[in-house]
Amino acid sequence: xxxxxxxxxxxxxxxxxxxxxxxxxxxxxxxxxxxxxxxxxxxxxxxxxxxxxxxxxxxxxxxxxxxxxxxxxxxxxxxxxxxxxxxxxxxxxxxxxxxxxxxxxxxxxxxxxxxxxxxxxxxxxxxxxxxxxxxxxxxxxxxxxxxxxxxxxxxxxxxxxxxxxxxxxxxxxxxxxxxxxxxxxxxxxxxxxxxxxxxx
Amino acid sequence: xxxxxxxxxxxxxxxxxxxxxxxxxxxxxxxxxxxxxxxxxxxxxxxxxxxxxxxxxxxxxxxxxxxxxxxxxxxxxxxxxxxxxxxxxxxxxxxxxxxxxxxxxxxxxxxxxxxxxxxxxxxxxxxxxxxxxxxxxxxxxxxxxxxxxxxxxxxxxxxxxxxxxxxxxxxxxxxxxxxxxxxxxxxxxxxxxxxxxxxxxxxxxxxxxxxxxxxxxxxxxxxxxxxxxxxxxxxxxxxxxxxxxxxxxxxxxxxxxxxxxxxxxxxxxxxxxxxxxxxxxxxxxxxxxxxxxxxxxxxxxxxxxxxxxxxxxxxxxxxxxxxxxxxxxxxxxxxxxxxxxxxxxxxxxxxxxxxxxxxxxxxxxxxxxxxxxxxxxxxxxxxxxxxxxxxxxxxxxxxxxxxxxxxxxxxxxxxxxxxxxxxxxxxxxxxxxxxxxxxxxxxxxxxxxxxxxxxxxxxxxxxxxxxxxxxxxxxxxxxxxxxxxxxxxxxxxxxxxxxxxxxxxxxxxxxxxxxxxxxxxxxxxxxxxxxxxxxxxxxxxxxx
Numbered sequence: 001x002x003x004x005x006x007x008x009x010x011x012x013x014x015x016x017x018x019x020x021x022x023x024x025x026x027x028x029x030x031x032x033x034x035x036x037x038x039x040x041x042x043x044x045x046x047x048x049x050x051x052x053x054x055x056x057x058x059x060x061x062x063x064x065x066x067x068x069x070x071x072x073x074x075x076x077x078x079x080x081x082x083x084x085x086x087x088x089x090x091x092x093x094x095x096x097x098x099x100x101x102x103x104x105x106x107x108x109x110x111x112x113x114x115x116x117x118x119x120x121x122x123x124x125x126x127x128x129x130x131x132x133x134x135x136x137x138x139x140x141x142x143x144x145x146x147x148x149x150x151x152x153x154x155x156x157x158x159x160x161x162x163x164x165x166x167x168x169x170x171x172x173x174x175x176x177x178x179x180x181x182x183x184x185x186x187x188x189x190x191x192x193x194x195x196x197x198x199x200x
Numbered sequence: 201x202x203x204x205x206x207x208x209x210x211x212x213x214x215x216x217x218x219x220x221x222x223x224x225x226x227x228x229x230x231x232x233x234x235x236x237x238x239x240x241x242x243x244x245x246x247x248x249x250x251x252x253x254x255x256x257x258x259x260x261x262x263x264x265x266x267x268x269x270x271x272x273x274x275x276x277x278x279x280x281x282x283x284x285x286x287x288x289x290x291x292x293x294x295x296x297x298x299x300x301x302x303x304x305x306x307x308x309x310x311x312x313x314x315x316x317x318x319x320x321x322x323x324x325x326x327x328x329x330x331x332x333x334x335x336x337x338x339x340x341x342x343x344x345x346x347x348x349x350x351x352x353x354x355x356x357x358x359x360x361x362x363x364x365x366x367x368x369x370x371x372x373x374x375x376x377x378x379x380x381x382x383x384x385x386x387x388x389x390x391x392x393x394x395x396x397x398x399x400x401x402x403x404x405x406x407x408x409x410x411x412x413x414x415x416x417x418x419x420x421x422x423x424x425x426x427x428x429x430x431x432x433x434x435x436x437x438x439x440x441x442x443x444x445x446x447x448x449x450x451x452x453x454x455x456x457x458x459x460x461x462x463x464x465x466x467x468x469x470x471x472x473x474x475x476x477x478x479x480x481x482x483x484x485x486x487x488x489x490x491x492x493x494x495x496x497x498x499x500x501x502x503x504x505x506x507x508x509x510x511x512x513x514x515x516x517x518x519x520x521x522x523x524x525x526x527x528x529x530x531x532x533x534x535x536x537x538x539x540x541x542x543x544x545x546x547x548x549x550x551x552x553x554x555x556x557x558x559x560x561x562x563x564x565x566x567x568x569x570x571x572x573x574x575x576x577x578x579x580x581x582x583x584x585x586x587x588x589x590x591x592x593x594x595x596x597x598x599x600x601x602x603x604x605x606x607x608x609x610x611x612x613x614x615x616x617x618x619x620x621x622x623x624x625x626x627x628x629x630x631x632x633x634x635x636x637x638x639x640x641x642x643x644x645x646x647x648x649x650x651x652x653x654x655x656x657x658x659x660x661x662x663x664x665x666x667x668x669x670x671x672x673x674x675x676x677x678x679x680x681x682x683x684x685x686x687x688x689x690x691x692x693x694x695x696x697x698x699x700x701x702x703x704x705x706x707x708x709x710x711x712x713x714x715x716x717x718x719x720x721x722x723x724x725x726x727x728x729x730x731x732x733x734x735x736x737x738x739x740x741x742x743x744x
Contacts, residue, residue, distance in 0.1 A: 013314075013378040013379065014378060015314055015315070015374065015378055018314070018374045018377050018378050019314065019315055019318075019370065019374050022370035022373055022374060022401075022404055023370065025401075025404050025405060026366050026370065026404050026405075026407075026408045027408070029404070029405050029406065029407070029408035029409045029412075030408035030409065030411055030412040030415075031412065032409050032412070033408060033409030033410060033411065033412025033413045034412040034413070034415065034416060036409070036413075037412065037413045037416050037437075038416075041427055041428075128419070128423045128424070129423045129424040130424075131424075131426075132424075132426055132427045134424075135416075135419055135420050135423060135424050135426065135427050136416060136427060138419060139415060139416040139419040139420070140416070142419070143412070143415055
């Protein structure tokens with residue numbers, strides 16, 4: 001019996017990936033606003049201190065920025081980003097178990113970053129009311145923590161969907177979107193690290 | 201092109217209506233239909249505009265005579281803040297966003313908007329947070345507020361409101377990116393849809409920056425209140441969102457509607473269409489670039505030539521570039537009118553009024569940064585913002601008139617709408633132009649009482665008050681006109697305007713979607729169809 005050739009597969013729309021891209025753009029703009037405000041207010045404080053002839057430092061006297069946990073946190077975020085990319089690579093190779101493993105490691109690194117942020121808070125040991133620096137520091141890093149928690153939730157959902165067979169080597173959009181979000185988190189933290197922890 | 205129509209038994213009298221299952225109210229509450237979501241945005245933002253314009257009229261009346269106060273003195277600053285924030289985020293942005301949500305999928309041959317539930321979430325999030333925002337002002341919050349909890353409520357509600365608008369903008373942008381009909385290149389997208397993509401992307405890139413700043417304000421207000429100068433300092437932190445150059449972001453769709461309607465009014469293809477699309481793109485670049493730079497002060501004395509060149513380049517990008525898209529669209533639109541067979545319709549009058557006011561806003565912005573003129577901090581900046589906001593409002597009313605047939609299935613009476621468009625133009629000129637003069641006379645921005653109030657300054661303030669009042673009446677009359685027309689006015693044909701884009705191939709209101717729009721060969725598929733059929737019958741439509 002003759003049969004007509006199969007119709008061409010409908011073109012995939014990449015909806016989730018495009019939607020995540022716009023979400024990431026919005027997130028990047030939000031962090032630009034946060035860090036821009038931090039820098040502007042910091043400069044105003046430094047200018048005022050300079051004009052008053054006082055020591056020019058945004059950090060209150062006696063406060064030392066805990067550099068080591070912050071630096072480790074940056075490395076951890078880079079690893080998390082690499083793991084997210086590995087998840088995409090593994091899915092393209094048809095290695096579903098490796099994909100789930102990579103996503104799991106991403107969540108683990110995310111939890112590590114969360115733990116390190118708490119370590120920074122404990123080492124810094126300043127109250128949010130104590131100074132302009134403290135208010136802005138907790139505002140910026142708190143916003144990053146929220147973004148990190150969203151990323152971990154995104155990763156868990158992606159892991160379950162991946163294990164449920166939702167994605168395949170020919171349909172990697174969901175995992176690509178997850179990876180894109182974690183790349184954004186890493187870049188956002190790198191910017192935060194430079195502005196808040198290095199530049200102080 | 202073929203049309204997939206919903207079965208008659210599944211239809212009620214309105215597009216997207218739900219006949220079985222949930223009732224009418226539940227149907228509206230749970231709808232994910234993009235035309236309904238768009239109509240909800242349009243309806244509520246038009247209602248909001250009345251409230252905001254009444255506040256504006258009262259505030260401008262306060263400026264006419266010192267001592268003759270209509271409003272409690274301690275609320276004037278808060279009401280001024282509410283008026284500007286309301287104009288931006290309760291009126292102009294949601295009005296134009298709603299039109300884009302309703303119209304863009306129809307224009308590009310998409311089955312629906314991308315992420316329809318997110319679009320619904322955008323509306324309900326905006327509505328609820330907008331209500332809370334107004335409530336926070338009533339509870340003595342907002343900038344200059346005296347109630348700490350209400351001030352924090354203001355920050356949170358504005359963050360949620362901005363997030364809702366960003367979600368809505370992202371759905372529009374994603375729709376244009378991923379849901380265009382087969383063959384429709386991004387450069388072949390209708391000008392309004394292309395402008396919606398540019399405008400939505402600009403909103404996505406700028407509004408979260410404001411949300412981020414508000415998050416820090418919230419933290420500061422919740423604890424030490426030492427960073428931003430208390431509640432008075434909040435105004436300075438969020439004020440940029442209602443001033444040049446951020447207002448250009450809100451005005452991109454002014455250019456989009458104008459570019460859409462010029463060839464329709466001229467009944468010909470748009471000459472040099474690529475340049476028009478490029479002009480819309482430039483509007484996006486100029487708007488976002490300007491916001492990133494902030495308003496620059498052009499100070500050229502006492503610096504080296506290299507620095508002079510650098511400052512002139514930045515000034516050119518942030519202040520001169522926004523003028524260019526308006527000139528391109530108006531100039532090439534004029535060329536289309538010369539080569540075509542012009543027919544001036546009410547939507548066209550609205551659109552050109554909006555575009556002229558947008559151009560006036562962009563032109564006034566050219567002078568603001570020049571430090572020798574000392575216009576920054578005067579009502580000159582209010583004039584510029586008013587030109588753009590009211591121009592966008594006129595554009596929104598033009599879009600409602602133009603796409604009314606597709607959204608409600610009815611025609612807005614043309615003569616009445618055209619008259620209101622002219623009245624709206626006059627009102628906008630009166631509400632803005634006198635402040636250009638008063639700015640040169642150093643009337644300060646936002647203040648209701650200052651210095652001597654006589655002579656030309658008093659005349660300027662009287663004219664501005666008349667302008668605000670007149671626009672309030674215009675919007676009220678337009679809302680009533682539209683309500684009456686859409687409840688029981690003249691039924692619209694499929695293509696009452698000789699449209700050139702895909703939505704006019706659908707019946708009015710559209711009973712479904714273009715299931716197979718075919719391979720789109722050009723930016724004007726309906727003109728292609730007419731050429732193929734050898735007809736220019738304006739009522740042709742309803743599928744081919």
